[in-house]
Amino acid sequence: xxxxxxxDIKNLSVEYKTEDGIVYAVNELNMEIGHKETLxxxxxxxxxxxxxxxxxxxxxxxxxxxxxxxxxxxxGRDMLKISDKERRGILGEEISIIFQDPMTSLNPSMKVGxxxxxxxxxxxxxxxxxxxxxxNKLLEMVGIRRERANDYPHQFSGGMKQRVVIAIALACxxxxxxxxxxxxxxxxxxxAQVMNLIKGFxxxxxxxxxxxxxxxxxxxxxxxxxxIMYAGQxxxxxxxxxxxxNPCHPYTKGLFNSIPKLDTEEEWLEEIHGLPPEPTERIExxxxxxRCPNCMKICKHxxxxxxxxxxxxxxxxxxxxxxxxxxxx
Amino acid sequence: MEEKKSRSxxxxxxxxxxxxxxxIFGLIILLLLLIMGILADFIAPYDYxxxxxxxAFQHPNAQHLFGTDEFGRDIFSRIIYGARTSLLVxxxxxxxxxxxxxxxxxxxxxxxxRVDNFIMRLMDVLLAIPQTLLAIAIxxxxxxxxxxxxxxxxISAVPTYARIVRASVLTIREEEYIEAAKASGTxxxxxxxxxxxxxxxxxxxxxxxxxxxxAILTAAGMSFIGLGIQPPNAEWGNMLSTxxxxxxxxxxxxxxxxxxxxxxxxxxxLLGDGLRDAxxxxxxx
Amino acid sequence: MSxxxxxxxxxxxxxxxxxxxKGLLHAVDDVSFYINRGETLGLVGESGCGKSTTGRxxxxxxEADGGEVNFHGENVLSLDKKQMKKFxxxxxxxxxxxxxxxxxxxxxxxxxAEPLTNMDEYKRDKKKLDARVRELMDVVGLSRRLINVYxxxxxxxxxxxxxxxxxxxxxxxxxxxxxxxxxxDVCIQAQxxxxxxxxxxxxxxxxLFISHDLSVVKHISNRIGVMYLGKIVELSDYxxxxxxxxxxxxxxxxxxxxxPKVGIDREQIILNGDVPSPVNLPGGCRFAGRCPYxxxxxxxxxxxxxxxxxxxFVACHLAEDENx
Numbered sequence: 001x002x003x004x005x006x007x008d009i010k011n012l013s014v015e016y017k018t019e020d021g022i023v024y025a026v027n028e029l030n031m032e033i034g035h036k037e038t039l040x041x042x043x044x045x046x047x048x049x050x051x052x053x054x055x056x057x058x059x060x061x062x063x064x065x066x067x068x069x070x071x072x073x074x075x076g077r078d079m080l081k082i083s084d085k086e087r088r089g090i091l092g093e094e095i096s097i098i099f100q101d102p103m104t105s106l107n108p109s110m111k112v113g114x115x116x117x118x119x120x121x122x123x124x125x126x127x128x129x130x131x132x133x134x135x136n137k138l139l140e141m142v143g144i145r146r147e148r149a150n151d152y153p154h155q156f157s158g159g160m161k162q163r164v165v166i167a168i169a170l171a172c173x174x175x176x177x178x179x180x181x182x183x184x185x186x187x188x189x190x191x192a193q194v195m196n197l198i199k200g201f202x203x204x205x206x207x208x209x210x211x212x213x214x215x216x217x218x219x220x221x222x223x224x225x226x227x228i229m230y231a232g233q234x235x236x237x238x239x240x241x242x243x244x245x246n247p248c249h250p251y252t253k254g255l256f257n258s259i260p261k262l263d264t265e266e267e268w269l270e271e272i273h274g275l276p277p278e279p280t281e282r283i284e285x286x287x288x289x290x291r292c293p294n295c296m297k298i299c300k301h302x303x304x305x306x307x308x309x310x311x312x313x314x315x316x317x318x319x320x321x322x323x324x325x326x327x328x329x
Numbered sequence: 330m331e332e333k334k335s336r337s338x339x340x341x342x343x344x345x346x347x348x349x350x351x352x353i354f355g356l357i358i359l360l361l362l363l364i365m366g367i368l369a370d371f372i373a374p375y376d377y378x379x380x381x382x383x384x385a386f387q388h389p390n391a392q393h394l395f396g397t398d399e400f401g402r403d404i405f406s407r408i409i410y411g412a413r414t415s416l417l418v419x420x421x422x423x424x425x426x427x428x429x430x431x432x433x434x435x436x437x438x439x440x441x442x443r444v445d446n447f448i449m450r451l452m453d454v455l456l457a458i459p460q461t462l463l464a465i466a467i468x469x470x471x472x473x474x475x476x477x478x479x480x481x482x483x484i485s486a487v488p489t490y491a492r493i494v495r496a497s498v499l500t501i502r503e504e505e506y507i508e509a510a511k512a513s514g515t516x517x518x519x520x521x522x523x524x525x526x527x528x529x530x531x532x533x534x535x536x537x538x539x540x541x542x543x544a545i546l547t548a549a550g551m552s553f554i555g556l557g558i559q560p561p562n563a564e565w566g567n568m569l570s571t572x573x574x575x576x577x578x579x580x581x582x583x584x585x586x587x588x589x590x591x592x593x594x595x596x597x598x599l600l601g602d603g604l605r606d607a608x609x610x611x612x613x614x
Numbered sequence: 615m616s617x618x619x620x621x622x623x624x625x626x627x628x629x630x631x632x633x634x635x636k637g638l639l640h641a642v643d644d645v646s647f648y649i650n651r652g653e654t655l656g657l658v659g660e661s662g663c664g665k666s667t668t669g670r671x672x673x674x675x676x677e678a679d680g681g682e683v684n685f686h687g688e689n690v691l692s693l694d695k696k697q698m699k700k701f702x703x704x705x706x707x708x709x710x711x712x713x714x715x716x717x718x719x720x721x722x723x724x725x726x727a728e729p730l731t732n733m734d735e736y737k738r739d740k741k742k743l744d745a746r747v748r749e750l751m752d753v754v755g756l757s758r759r760l761i762n763v764y765x766x767x768x769x770x771x772x773x774x775x776x777x778x779x780x781x782x783x784x785x786x787x788x789x790x791x792x793x794x795x796x797x798x799d800v801c802i803q804a805q806x807x808x809x810x811x812x813x814x815x816x817x818x819x820x821x822l823f824i825s826h827d828l829s830v831v832k833h834i835s836n837r838i839g840v841m842y843l844g845k846i847v848e849l850s851d852y853x854x855x856x857x858x859x860x861x862x863x864x865x866x867x868x869x870x871x872x873x874p875k876v877g878i879d880r881e882q883i884i885l886n887g888d889v890p891s892p893v894n895l896p897g898g899c900r901f902a903g904r905c906p907y908x909x910x911x912x913x914x915x916x917x918x919x920x921x922x923x924x925x926x927f928v929a930c931h932l933a934e935d936e937n938x
Contacts, residue, residue: 019344044799045770157888187660188826189885192870196884214800217872244876258804259874260833262856268811269804269833275769505715508675513729513780514702527719 004076006175006208007033007056012070014048014055014232017063021280025051027232027287029070030306033176033225038202038209040219040240042255043229044276049212052229053178055080056210057095058087075175093123096169100181102161106153112164113139113149119171138167142197159190163197170201180212195221216259220244225312228252231277231287238313248315250292286318294319345607352603358596366413373406378561386579395585398568399575402561404582408589410563415593418479418548419541425483426544427537430490431526437491438498439521449495452488460485461547468556478557482544493536497529504528531608538601542594549590565590622651622686622820623672623788629680630664630671637894641667643844644681646919651787654814654821656835656852658828658867660889664844665824666710669790672822673705674698685788703733706781710793712773716765723761726750726779733784750779754809771802778809788820795830807834828871832856837925840864843892843900846919850926860922860933862905899931907932 014026026048033039043049054060056072058079072079074095079087099105107115116135117128124131136146142163153161162182169177182198183191199222202209211223219226219240226243228236228251236249247253257270274291277283283290289299298318307320346352365372374394381401389396395404437448455463467481501507502525510520551557552566560567565586572582630642642664649655657665670676672683674690683690685701693701706729709715716725726747730736736743751758754775765773774794781789791810795803811834813819825831831838832852839849840863848861859865866883873880885904899905899912911931919929928934 044801159888187889188828188870189660189866190888191872192882192884195872196882215872216800216874220874220876221872241876244874255800256874258801260804260807260829262829262832262868262871262873266833268808271804271808272801275771275802505709505711506717508670509707509709509715509777509780510717510728512673512675512702512707513784514699514732515728516732523720524717528717 005032005073006035006037006075007210008073009052009056010071010073012052012055012072013068014051014060014065015068016065018280023279024282025065025232025279026055029232029234031227031234031237033208033210035175036206036208037225038211038223040223040226041210041212041229042214042216042219042226044214046276046279047229048232049229050180051232053097053180053210053212056178057091057097058082059091089123092119092174093172094174095176095178096172096174098162098165098169098177098179098182101185102158102165103185105165106161108153111150111152112156115164116149116168116171119168123172135167135171138170139164141170141201142167143193157190159186159193162186162194166194166197166201170205170207173205173207175208177207177209178212179209181214182211183218184213184215191218198222216256228255231283232279233287233316235288235317236313236315238309242310242313246309246313248309248313248320249288249317250294250319251288254291254293286316342604342607346603349603349606351599352607355596355599355603358592359600362412362593362596363416365409366416369409369413373403373409375403375406377402377407377410377563379403386575388579389581396579396581398571398582400561404568404585407563407568408565408585411565411568411586411589412593414475414558414562414564415545415548415590418475418482419545419597421479422481422483422486422544422548423537423541425480426486426490426540427533429483430487430492431494431533433487434491434494434496435498435521435526438495439502439517439525445495448491452491455485456488456492460543461550464547464551465554465556468551473556473559475558475562478548478551482547482551485547486540486544489540490533490536493532494529497532498525501525501528535601535605535608538597538604542597542601545590545593545597620651621648621684623822624648624684625668625672625681626684627681628668628671628678628683630667630676631679634893639893640664640844640895641892642671642678645841645844645846646681647839647846647849649788649820649822650836651820652814652818653836654823654834656831656838657822657824657841658826658831658838659841660826660867662843662889662892663841664892665826665841666792668841669707669792669822669824673707673790674701675707699732703784704786705788705790706784706786707790707792708774708777708781708794711797712770712777713765713797715777716773718765721762721764722751722756722768722776723747725765725776726783729780729783746783750783753782753813754779769802770798771805774798774806775809778806778813782813782817785817786819788822790822790824792824793826794823796825796827803830810834828867840867843889843895845900845929846927847901847929848927849919850923854923854926858926860926860928860936861901861930862907862932863901899929 009029009031012026012029016023016025029052041049051060055067056079067080113132113135116138117131120131120134136149139146139149144160144163156164183194186194195218201207213219223240226238226240227234228249230251236243236252243252247256254270254272258272260269272291277287285301286299286304289295292299296318304316304318306314306316308314309320379402383401384397385399385401387393387397393403393405395408397403433448437445463485464481467484468477471477471480507520507524510524548557549566552564553570555570558564558567560571568586569583572586576583625648626646628642628645632639632641645668647655657668659665667676671678678691685705690701727743730743730746736746748758751761756772756775756779795806798806807830814821823831823834835852837849837851838855839846840861841847842863848855848859848864855864856868859868866885869881869883883906887904890903897916898914899917902908902912905912909931917929917931919927920934922928922933
């Protein structure tokens with residue numbers, strides 16, 4: 001593939017130093033996002049999803065955090081090597097973030113309109129009046145009446161606040177939006193509204209997005225690609241269709257099976273036995289091997305490399321190492 | 330099967346505290362003062378009350394490290410014995426305040442409504458009177474002396490602790506584990522003692538260290554104006570008071586007890602600040 | 615599942631209001647349902663719909679403002695202190711957030727032992743208590759080596775196991791489960807759901823399962839009640855509610871759940887606006903403001919929960935009209 005990706009992460013490893021020892025938060029992570037693509041970033045608590053997002057933006061607190069290897073190429077620039085000044089120019093303007101909790105990501109003592117204006121004027125030199133006009137347009141775009149620009153965050157409901165946060169994120173028409181569990185704090189019907197909104201601007205603005213979530217349903221609805229994370233590593237990476245039709249990694253399979261289904265009857269849910277590894281322990285071999293139902297001898301003492309199932313679908317598992325392409329199981 | 334050893338919260342707190350150099354400095358000074366107070370009989374070179382008029386008004390010298398006062402009493406020995414008095418006043422009066430105030434605050438916070446209203450309005454009335462003034466009034470009613478001084482300083486600090494405990498009880502009362510305890514049929518008093526009080530101990534510990542400094546200051550102040558501990562008993566406040574008359578010629582008579590008070594209060598405050606940081610789970614890591 | 619037709623819990627016209635500065639908050643407003651012995655009733659709804667308040671009022675963690683709760687045919691709301699103690703041994707609760715429902719200063723042993731130490735039987739006999747706690751740890755799948763650790767050293771799944779062990783300790787007949795898995799990761803969630811189901815079968819427990827997650831509720835419940843703003847708007851067995859929902863809110867709720875499959879084509883009903891505040895509600899149907907099928911009658915007259923089919927109850931004028 002000659003086409004340059006918007007974001008290319010190669011061999012990224014991040015660790016934290018804590019009192020209990022070193023936490024290996026991200027281990028040799030590889031992934032890429034093309035222009036106008038949405039990547040679903042799925043994994044359990046502590047799998048390293050948020051750490052990865054923070055590292056991409058250079059917001060990883062150091063110390064205790066530390067990037068030990070790898071590079072993050074955003075539009076050809078290595079985010080790990082650029083200066084703070086350059087990074088500030090990129091953040092907000094080219095990459096912006098939507099946080100999980102809309103209640104805490106807005107300044108409670110500032111009118112929402114002013115918060116959007118501030119964001120716009122930080123990156124563009126335009127008059128206050130023009131910025132206000134733009135802010136109003138943004139609010140309308142996310143489905144909030146322009147009069148409400150003069151209201152304070154506490155006058156909005158949770159769903160409306162998240163719309164405001166989205167408006168702020170869109171303010172400078174970024175190339176990439178990182179959304180960290182944007183709807184987890186919302187109710188189902190409100191979640192549907194917000195997801196619909198995100199789907200809409202994705203199409204109209206052509207923004208790329210990393211959607212961090214634990215909800216495989218949401219991923220199916222709006223993502224183009226999926227990265228399944230386990231213990232700081234992407235264990236499977238593929239197109240949405242490919243991963244939902246043909247999940248390969250035993251962890252991905254387990255994840256799918258442990259969700260209660262709406263359309264089928266089942267007496268028992270399939271469990272993945274045991275717990276994710278303690279982040280401070282380093283497992284020899286595959287990090288999923290202690291819980292894996294298909295664990296083999298080799299898994300216990302060798303780390304699996306990347307095996308391509310097809311062009312856009314890779315998995316880190318020995319089961320597929322010697323078979324070139326395996327279509328179904 | 331081997332039972333997993335647990336890291337107790339106390340150890341975590343101590344570990345965090347040990348990283349704060351100022352707090353450790355305060356703790357060491359405080360421990361030294363404590364040892365000094367307890368072992369005063371063995372450390373002090375002279376009897377604190379023994380008069381020796383021939384050697385009155387001696388500037389600091391080899392025999393009398395801190396000099397002697399107007400009756401020839403050794404100031405160094407009196408400072409050492411004074412540590413005993415001051416720390417005793419600090420501990421006991423704060424103890425009284427914590428027990429009385431804590432109980433009142435816990436009851437007010439847990440039961441709420443009318444009980445809360447009654448107790449807290451009473452505390453508001455006490456708070457409206459300046460602490461020192463209140464202590465003076467109590468001593469005036471009870472008479473002077475060590476015990477009465479401790480009671481007076483203790484009572485005057487009760488509202489502070491009642492407020493702190495009530496505030497933390499109010500937050501903890503809303504925690505889900507309190508509801509869980511109720512749901513499993515636990516009696517109210519057991520809930521207070523077992524679930525609520527242990528969880529609001531952190532702000533109290535901090536206030537105790539800082540409050541002890543305040544109590545020592547109040548007691549010294551009371552003795553200074555003649556309502557506390559009377560000479561010949563050794564107390565830093567009354568030493569300051571007598572030294573005041575001779576401050577022009579014999580400034581060391583006020584300097585040493587003054588320094589003693591400053592060092593004690595400072596070390597308590599340093600320790601208190603350190604504890605506050607160590608006990609706050611949000612600041613940890 | 616071995617559910618008989620014996621009504622273990624019967625709730626009639628339960629009401630719970632909260633006084634707030636702006637007026638009266640109708641948290642639970644005239645809610646009625648029953649739960650048979652050995653079955654699970656799921657209660658779903660969005661935040662603020664009153665599902666948790668219903669659960670808490672039911673076991674008298676909150677005092678009701680009206681109505682009756684019959685347990686074994688006896689009105690729980692009028693029990694005196696002594697009878698309440700007995701009732702608490704029969705009815706337990708598992709809480710939502712395993713991070714806040716365990717006292718951080720107590721060890722796993724103390725936490726599980728707490729409900730037991732309120733019983734005379736265990737108060738004196740330390741050995742018996744110890745044996746019971748260890749037995750309970752086995753039942754819920756907690757390794758015995760964890761007996762002395764504190765909650766902050768456990769992950770969410772294990773904490774919830776401690777919560778369940780606590781609830782089971784007194785051998786209750788009925789357990790209110792208030793969002794027991796919503797704070798957990800999917801894989802751990804599956805473990806806990808399976809555990810709850812297994813325990814129900816082994817111990818013949820009756821559950822009231824409160825959750826906002828329809829797929830979880832569907833998996834564990836026999837019958838499901840959907841709540842909206844303090845009212846039950848639809849109540850029926852779990853198959854019917856998914857196959858043929860009648861209330862417009864139920865339909866919207868079902869269509870809003872993201873389904874983890876690709877290539878499915880379905881029509882999503884996106885509701886407008888937010889859930890209105892439950893303070894000082896206007897007359898008429900509470901869903902009228904967001905309902906796509908609203909009529910004039912809905913704004914005037916409040917629909918009652920009425921049977922529309924075999925075991926299916928709906929509070930909607932339209933569903934009633936269709937039936938006629």
